[in-house]
Amino acid sequence: MSVHISVPRNLPDFSGLDLAFDIIDSHHHLFDLQMVHYPWLTDHQEENFLLGNYDALKRNYSPTDLRHDMASLRVVKTVHVEAEANRNSQVDETRWLTKVMADQGLPDAIVAHAWLNRPNSAEVLAAQAAFAAVRGIRSKPRTSPTAASRGDVHGLSSSLQDPAWRKGLGQLRQHDLSWDLRVPFWHLAEAAEVCALYPDLAIVTEHTGLAWDRSDEGLAEWRHGMTALAAMEHVHLKVSELGLAGAPWDYNDNRRLVREAIELFGFKRCMFASNFPVASLRIGYVEQVSAIAHMISDCSCAERGALFHDTAKRFYRL
Numbered sequence: 651m652s653v654h655i656s657v658p659r660n661l662p663d664f665s666g667l668d669l670a671f672d673i674i675d676s677h678h679h680l681f682d683l684q685m686v687h688y689p690w691l692t693d694h695q696e697e698n699f700l701l702g703n704y705d706a707l708k709r710n711y712s713p714t715d716l717r718h719d720m721a722s723l724r725v726v727k728t729v730h731v732e733a734e735a736n737r738n739s740q741v742d743e744t745r746w747l748t749k750v751m752a753d754q755g756l757p758d759a760i761v762a763h764a765w766l767n768r769p770n771s772a773e774v775l776a777a778q779a780a781f782a783a784v785r786g787i788r789s790k791p792r793t794s795p796t797a798a799s800r801g802d803v804h805g806l807s808s809s810l811q812d813p814a815w816r817k818g819l820g821q822l823r824q825h826d827l828s829w830d831l832r833v834p835f836w837h838l839a840e841a842a843e844v845c846a847l848y849p850d851l852a853i854v855t856e857h858t859g860l861a862w863d864r865s866d867e868g869l870a871e872w873r874h875g876m877t878a879l880a881a882m883e884h885v886h887l888k889v890s891e892l893g894l895a896g897a898p899w900d901y902n903d904n905r906r907l908v909r910e911a912i913e914l915f916g917f918k919r920c921m922f923a924s925n926f927p928v929a930s931l932r933i934g935y936v937e938q939v940s941a942i943a944h945m946i947s948d949c950s951c952a953e954r955g956a957l958f959h960d961t962a963k964r965f966y967r968l
Contacts, residue, residue, distance in 0.1 A: 658899040658933045664940045673725045676962040677923030679733040681711040687736040698795045702895040711927045713754040719935040730757035761786040766818025779825035785966045786828035797836035810840045828852035834860045838875020857891035880914040887915045890923035893932035905945045917953040921962040
């Protein structure tokens with residue numbers, strides 16, 4: 651990876667910035683390559699990984715590593731989101747994390763994985779929900795690698811239009827589980843149509859809507875989808891993963907995105923998420939928290955508290 655891509659750009663002076671507040675990290679990952687099988691870390695390279703080259707991630711990432719990256723920040727609770735473990739044994743990761751929680755004291759909650767349109771989907775959902783720490787499910791629908799090719803997946807199995815997949819999504823309600831929605835920005839409007847089907851399902855959109863195209867046209871489409879999602883009170887937002895595959899983490903560019911996203915959803919439906927260690931390919935943990943805190947430094951302490959703590963606490967029942 652080029653050094654210039656891995657170094658954040660246009661960071662302001664953080665001296666004097668108040669970071670003495672409680673934080674809930676609503677989205678991070680842990681890796682143990684000996685205990686859990688992650689095909690994307692050990693077997694093959696993901697062609698369309700969101701940040702491009704990710705060789706630096708192909709290692710164990712433990713609670714000790716996460717705490718080191720958090721440094722002196724007051725991170726009081728964390729939520730682990732499934733990390734693309736072997737889909738043929740989806741409960742293995744949850745079982746391992748439960749032991750990590752007992753031994754290491756984090757994470758405090760788990761967003762697990764389950765396919766939603768398979769013959770055994772109901773069985774896997776029930777198995778995941780049986781773990782006390784599981785609060786939600788992340789099951790990524792089929793998406794296209796580019797905006798131009800979005801039509802190629804429309805209506806296919808596991809797509810946002812797949813009736814079986816939609817029915818499976820509704821089953822989360824039977825277990826009082828939330829859904830972590832993760833699609834690139836060109837699928838946000840389609841995702842909003844699905845979210846509208848289940849107004850009683852708690853949903854959170856990941857990674858600030860993955861606005862990968864920062865051109866006027868790209869941002870217009872991102873804005874269209876985000877506006878449709880924000881119109882529904884049961885849909886929340888993770889202010890996270892602002893990195894781009896071919897560019898450094900840019901404060902000015904990302905500030906515009908964060909401010910607009912929060913304006914759409916409101917602080918009470920926005921939650922901070924680090925997406926570590928993935929985000930470390932572009933920015934450090936403390937730098938990321940500092941940057942986002944600086945972006946909203948003109949807002950009230952209550953609003954900052956909602957973004958960094960209260961929304962996640964309520965949403966994930968921490």
